[in-house]
Amino acid sequence: MTAPNQNADRAGEWRRRLLITVSALLGFETLTGLAVYLLPFSVSNQVMVLVHTVAGLVLVPPFAWYQVRHWQLYRRLRPTHVMLTGYFALAATITLLASGLVLTWQALFGIRISRGWDLCHVVATFALIASVLPHVLAPAVRAVRARSTAAGSAILSGVRRFGYATGFLTVGLFSLVALAVATYRPVPMINEFPADYSLVFGPDRPFAPSLARTSTGGALDARSLAGSKDCGTSGCHREIYEEWQVSAHRYAAMDPAFQKVQSVMAEQNGPESTRYCGGCHDPISLFSGAKTLFSPKLSSQAGYQEGVSCIVCHAIKETDVKGNAQYLITQPSRYLFELSEAPLERRVRDFLIRSYPRYHIESLQHKLFKSPEFCAACHKQFIDEEINQVGWVQLQNQYDNWRKSRWNHPGDAGRTIECRECHMPLQDSRDPGAGDDRDYNRTPGDRRHRSHRFLGANQFMPVLLKLPGAAEHVALTEKWLRGQLAVPEIADKWRPGPAVPIELVVPDTVRPGDPVAIQAVITNNKVGHDFPTGPLDIIQSWVEVVVTTGDGRVVFRTGERDGKHFIAPGSFIFKAEPVDQYGNLIDRHNLWEMVGVRFRRAVFPGFSDRADFAFTAPRATELRVSARLMYRKIDQFLLNFLFGKDAGITAPVTAVSEDHQTIVVAAPR
Numbered sequence: 093m094t095a096p097n098q099n100a101d102r103a104g105e106w107r108r109r110l111l112i113t114v115s116a117l118l119g120f121e122t123l124t125g126l127a128v129y130l131l132p133f134s135v136s137n138q139v140m141v142l143v144h145t146v147a148g149l150v151l152v153p154p155f156a157w158y159q160v161r162h163w164q165l166y167r168r169l170r171p172t173h174v175m176l177t178g179y180f181a182l183a184a185t186i187t188l189l190a191s192g193l194v195l196t197w198q199a200l201f202g203i204r205i206s207r208g209w210d211l212c213h214v215v216a217t218f219a220l221i222a223s224v225l226p227h228v229l230a231p232a233v234r235a236v237r238a239r240s241t242a243a244g245s246a247i248l249s250g251v252r253r254f255g256y257a258t259g260f261l262t263v264g265l266f267s268l269v270a271l272a273v274a275t276y277r278p279v280p281m282i283n284e285f286p287a288d289y290s291l292v293f294g295p296d297r298p299f300a301p302s303l304a305r306t307s308t309g310g311a312l313d314a315r316s317l318a319g320s321k322d323c324g325t326s327g328c329h330r331e332i333y334e335e336w337q338v339s340a341h342r343y344a345a346m347d348p349a350f351q352k353v354q355s356v357m358a359e360q361n362g363p364e365s366t367r368y369c370g371g372c373h374d375p376i377s378l379f380s381g382a383k384t385l386f387s388p389k390l391s392s393q394a395g396y397q398e399g400v401s402c403i404v405c406h407a408i409k410e411t412d413v414k415g416n417a418q419y420l421i422t423q424p425s426r427y428l429f430e431l432s433e434a435p436l437e438r439r440v441r442d443f444l445i446r447s448y449p450r451y452h453i454e455s456l457q458h459k460l461f462k463s464p465e466f467c468a469a470c471h472k473q474f475i476d477e478e479i480n481q482v483g484w485v486q487l488q489n490q491y492d493n494w495r496k497s498r499w500n501h502p503g504d505a506g507r508t509i510e511c512r513e514c515h516m517p518l519q520d521s522r523d524p525g526a527g528d529d530r531d532y533n534r535t536p537g538d539r540r541h542r543s544h545r546f547l548g549a550n551q552f553m554p555v556l557l558k559l560p561g562a563a564e565h566v567a568l569t570e571k572w573l574r575g576q577l578a579v580p581e582i583a584d585k586w587r588p589g590p591a592v593p594i595e596l597v598v599p600d601t602v603r604p605g606d607p608v609a610i611q612a613v614i615t616n617n618k619v620g621h622d623f624p625t626g627p628l629d630i631i632q633s634w635v636e637v638v639v640t641t642g643d644g645r646v647v648f649r650t651g652e653r654d655g656k657h658f659i660a661p662g663s664f665i666f667k668a669e670p671v672d673q674y675g676n677l678i679d680r681h682n683l684w685e686m687v688g689v690r691f692r693r694a695v696f697p698g699f700s701d702r703a704d705f706a707f708t709a710p711r712a713t714e715l716r717v718s719a720r721l722m723y724r725k726i727d728q729f730l731l732n733f734l735f736g737k738d739a740g741i742t743a744p745v746t747a748v749s750e751d752h753q754t755i756v757v758a759a760p761r
Contacts (some may be wrong), residue, residue: 102231102755103243105165106250114158115254116261117151118185118224120144123262124269125217129274133451138428139272141448142440147265148192155185170268174230180223188217191261199447203328204524204712205641232514251429279431281313283423285381293366299378301478303418307409314380314760315431318394320402322430326442330401331523335404335544338565339556344399345374345391347553349726352734354390361684363741367392367686368479371417372470375404379421406456413465413491415472424455430675449524459530464494467511475686482673488628493621497697505532509585516542517579547572549624550744552725570746573723575618583757590749591618592656592695594635602709612637612664612719615700622694624723627732630653632682633723633748635703636663640714648707650659651720652677657728657742664703668692715755721748 105111111306128137130296154382159182166175191213226505232251238244284297289311295298298310304615306312320342324333336342342348350373354366363385370378370390375394377383389396398404403424410420429437429442430570460466468491475485494500518534528534535706549571554562571577575591597611612635616623624633636651659665669692670678672685695701709715724743735741 101603103246104251106247106254109160110154110161112254112257112261114151114154115258116265117147117154118220119258119262120265120627121148121151121188122217122221125213128448129214130216133425135276135278135428136269136273138444139269139276141444143265143269143272145192145196145447147653148189149196149668152189152193153192161186174227177223177227177230181220181227184216184220184223188213188220189345191216195447199443202446203522204446204449222462238607239709242289243503256386256530278426278428279315280422281316283308283311283313283316285311286387287382289360289381289384290364292362298381299367300373301365301368301416302378303412303414303416304371304375304378305420307420307422311381312379312421314376314382314394315352315378316390316426317379317421318398318401319405319431320398323402324436326438326445328442328446328524331519331521332525332541332544334561335400335519338367338559338561339544339546340383340406340548340550340553341546342398343553343557343559344372345377345396345558346399348556349553349681349730349734351375351389351391356680356682357684358390360682360688363387363390365479365684368416371419372400375417375421376401392546403456405461406458408466408469409458411460411469412464413468413472415468415470415474415489415491417470421468425451427452444488446524457525462510462512462530464491464500464511466716467491470513475683479684479685480673485686485688487683488626488687490621490625492699493625498622499697507585508707509620511620513582514579515546515548515712516544517577518549518581519543528625547577549573549626549723550725551746555744556741566744573746573748575749586618589617592623592698592721592748593617594718594719594749594751596719596751596753598753598755601758602712602715603758604760606709607706608709608715609706610639610701610717612705612751613700614695614703614721616695618699619697622696624666627681627683628692628694629670629678629683630726631667632659633721634659636720637703637705638718639707640679640716640718641710642714642716643712645710647710647712647715648705650705651722653745659727666693666695666701668694679729682732709755709757711760712757714757717753717755718750719752720750722746724749 102654121144124140124147128144131137165176169175191209194209195205195213198209200310207750231247235244235247235251250378250433260490268418289298291298299305320333320336323329324337334565354369354373357369358366363383367378367383370383374383374391374395376398377391380392380395382392382395383390394401404421407424408419412418427441429441432438432441466555471488471490472492473487474487475487477483499509517538518538519542521539523541526539526541527536528538529536534540545565545568547569547570549569551566551573559565568577571593575589575593593615595613595615597613599610599694602608614635619625633653637648638646640646650660652660654660668689670686670689671682671683673687675690677690678686693701722745724745726743728742731739731741731743
């Protein structure tokens, strides 16, 4: 095929339908690409992502056909700046198409798009604009200048037809976008309180006595804060979802102890009072208005099943260290079909989130939840006059424990250990959220994510609730309690060994009939706050000591449990005994009646406590002394109250640490 040397041929090339089709598709792809890159998240931008992808796939065959033909026509002409810009445009377009195909494949079948390929796609777009404009405009300008000649007039006529036809076809493609936007019907959000919602604390405080707030000041549709399962089943955050699924955050609302205590509070003080608990335990139900009169279980279905969901944590924008859920939450916009149950629409949703992740990242990932202050919003609690009718009383307060402890060195990340470093240790990961350049000791490519198990001390509820992966989670929790779970990234910041070691101090030698004094020293070695912590009216940690002779005869025992799982009276125990205004013991977790504490024992980080025991030495050759620090999440009295004595439910007990010593019994004098 010979090159077109006549002006008529050149004019004819401008009129070719293949050129017009390719140019319109390229123009549409360029404009939609710029819109997606530069304009804010919206329905129209999401539609453009979809149409942009389809049009890009459609473009490949005609573009390849046109470029081969175009190159054969003009390759033998004398090189000019127009030809040079054409080659640049060709290279940019090939790069765009190749990177676009890779990104499409990744968004369809992968877990995220590659940053490198995405950057390549964006840079190639601007390179195409910079090269194709002079490539097209230069011949057009020449045609305008030569319009007085017959040849120039013919070319100019072809250029005009090219311009009009290309523009018309491009506008037609955008009309498809407009039509899709106009016909899309998102699932409507019902951001309204139920008709029977009680505003007993005032219209300006719809969630009181919780301090939690929404950015609108009003209700949020439960569905807008739920859907954690989708984070795992979409193929993106499967690892994180499986960790969260068995965590205390997940079962915060379905916890049967919480449900029972909440129902007692509602019966005694009215359902509205349970909003005090909802900000931390059941935020989806709180914000959707479920904690009101006549609401079954005082929980929405989504709230009951998800507790502190993925979106609840990631949609919090402000917190305050005052506690009692003093945070501000926003309602994130949803992607197209994000709330749909139809398989095809869900596939489109997943494709959009992966191919157009900017809003997903910007709206749900922020530095705030990396700070201890973020955790403080819920892990700090108080009762005030509005609740107990008397006055302000501090309850659990992990944040200030940590803030005043040896683990906090403001401005010195190398010495400080923060909440997430302990409770969210790094895991090897393929998750799209792996890598982080906002942590002092991490990089974007470290292929690790922070565990969303939020390991703490609850070795009871996952098994009781029969959650998936409960056995593994409980095993990890018990290792965590004993300080046996390695956290390599902070290993150089604390001493090895048990989290709370117990050490026996005993005499080397005693004689029969002598009084024997032994001590058990308990040191809060690696815990970032008091040990134990949390609601100490129900949590128990105690010292169990057994002294036996060489032949196994028990000489002394304390801290044992009886057949009904109650700890023997007089045992050395860490716990709290809150009281109401009449001096009665708070023993049903009825903290809304609490005005003070008559007894409290816990160990501050880095400090020790000592348990003293005494007995009379028997006739023997040696005494073997064994001491164990025991822990359980819920005391037996409360379990019997919650589930009944005949339920046979008891909390598992973990030996946090132990020590063994031998005392030689000398011959009598």
